[in-house]
Amino acid sequence: MRIEILDTTLRDGEQTSGVSFVSQEKLMIARLLLEELKVDRIEVASARVSEGELESVKMISAWAARRGLLDRVEVLGFVDGTDSLNWIREAGCRVINLLCKGSLKHCELQLRKSPEEHIADITTVVNNAQKMGFDVNVYLEDWSNGMQHSPDYVIQLMNALIKLPIKRFMLPDTLGILNPLQTLEYMRKMVKRYPNVHFDFHAHNDYDLAVANVLAAVISGAKGLHTTINGLGERAGNAPLSSVQAILKDHFNAETSIVEDRLNDISRIVESYSGIAIPANKPIIGENVFTQVAGVHADGDSKSNLYYNDLLPERFGRVREYALGKTSGKANIRKNLESLGLELDEESMKKVMERIIELGDRKELVTQEDLPYIISDVLKHSSANSKVKLLDYFLTLTSGLKPVATLKISVNGKEYEETSSGDGQYDAFMRALRKVYKNTLGRKFPMLINYAVSIPPGGRTDAFVQTIITWKNNDRVFRTKGLDADQTEAAIKATVKMLNIIEEEY
Structure with a gap:
């Protein structure tokens, strides 16, 4: 069983509250998804959103065309004559995911049109798309509610649309209302009635059932699934690709194109770009799960x-x-x-x-x-065994002037002293330290890649501050911790631990 994966991180995922990718980030994510993670298709934007979105899609389409991947880049479009088609053509893409109404309520109350009128409008857009050289996929928006409350309308719509040159029919649980048993029932009805149609399923996670519903859709005969990196998406998000991939492979022996060992790195990149932290206990990609x-x-x-x-x-x-x-x-x-x-x-x-x-x-x-x-502390080993010791330091903080740090440090028994200013006391300390290592010792200094501070609740001003710093030295990433009532002192303690670790490696 081969399942096709469409990743919609750049379209539906960007509808996560507070998330907005800049053009270069969108291009980087598109490249990672298609070339490294090997998803089958990506949905990168909605048509007619903004000039900035247009420029982003132009960058992605130009890159994809050079790589021979343009037919795998898709844009959401609307039933609006040729407006969306013209926008997508200007952006350089040639696949439209046409958003149609999959429930009678949406058709009559939002569009204020009869089913016959909506079908006529869709037909016009699809025919225009064919003349302009587009491939067309169709979303039946609010399909889950349509199957619950107006199944006759869904059948009427499908009976009309299967006569048109539409490549895929994409069935969204737009409001995340389904449970797996309902997904199983509704998808089976669609597959049984239209056995030659390629159906995608698009889940939302409002009841924390997105992954379960995706698997129910696969059991029922869906040929494609929509996912996002880290489960990004509107409200509670979409089905996370990492979980979907693991369950498809391990529980259903399903084949996908996904390169699993790239999932974690790409999830971390999207975490950084989106600003949405991955929960520590998130399956597959959470910090604690292994x-x-x-x-x-x-x-x-x-x-x-x-x-x-x-x-x-x-x-x-x-x-x-x-x-x-x-x-x-x-x-x-x-x-x-x-x-x-x-x-x-x-x-x-x-x-x-x-x-x-x-x-x-x-x-x-x-x-x-x-x-x-x-071990050193417990076994009463003296700090004299440390190859790097901070002998003394002096920090200044004066209104209107940059903080200054002066430090004296011993490396393998030889003392060094440096002074530097910085944007903060710890920054000044680090700049002075880099002078010792780079200018005097002529050695590479590790890169600080993350700095986290935790303070116990309760509002005590004398509470211990725990500072955890993540470093990268050559290809190795590691963390050190400092604990002190003063945040800067805690960071300095973590830094001295780092210096002794790299000294041992050196």
Whole structure:
């Protein structure tokens, strides 16, 4: 069974509240979807939205034409004579997804037309599209309500439209009202009555049933599915491609064109462009979904992979991780130590585990990068063993002037001192530090790629601030954490941890 995937991140996904992609972002997402993720088709815009949208589609269509992919780029158009067709032609595309009314209520109350009048208008647009060299797919907007409350209208519409040169009929659950049993029933009726028609199903997630409904549609004979990256879309969103792909493959042995190991990276790019964070527990792409927390699970993984399922992280460009916290056992710690190339005897392991549990009870996050420092602290190793030490620093913050940082640092026993200004105290500190590494030591300095601060609730001004910084050094991405009542000091502590990590690698 081969299922065709249309991704509508750039059209329906951009209807997520607060999301607006700039032209270069839209082009990048289009390229990633078609060339790297290998979706079959992409829907990139709605016609006649704005001049900015027109320019974005022109960029995408010009790129797609050069790559021989233009027939896989689609634009939503309307039953408006030739207005949408002219817009799409100016944009350089040649596939229109024509938005028709799939329920009698929409036809009569929104358009204020009879079914016969609407069919005549659709026929005019489709015929015009054929003359202009367009391929035509048709959306039956509000089809789910049409099947519930006006099935005779849906049949009347379909009986008329199947006589026209329409490539695909796309059936949306526009308001996200269906459950899987209804989807199964309605889709089967459509497939049984029109067995030679290519039907797409377009789900919305208002009841958190989008993925379930997509699978019901596949069981019923749908040949195409509409998805978005990260489940973006209006209201509660659309069916997320990552979940749909995993379930199609693992539960239905369905074939798609999707390159699974690109899903995670592309999801993160869309997360960055959209500003909509991926929940940590989001299946397949969430930060925590390949992280074992309970020690018994890590122990089972060491014994014939007892806690593995078919969702192996490597399929999706991920790796399995073992969390460190109050429910961690020795097995979790061992897994992390193995990754770091470290070994501990049983007595030392017990002490380290007790400290991690203590930190977990205080709701502190313990990362793999923290382990060497916890071990050093627990086993009473002096900080003298650190190859990089912050000997002294001085920060100034004066109204009307840029903050200035002066620091003295020791690297492998040799002291260095630098001063720099910056846009903030930590920025000034980092600029001074870069001077030491780049100008004096002549070494590459890691890139800071994410900076997150968490403050416990309650409004206390003396509460600990936890700063977690994500770094990229060569091809390796890792995190370090600093904890202090002062945010800048917490960030500096995390930075010194980073310096010792890269010093060991150096």
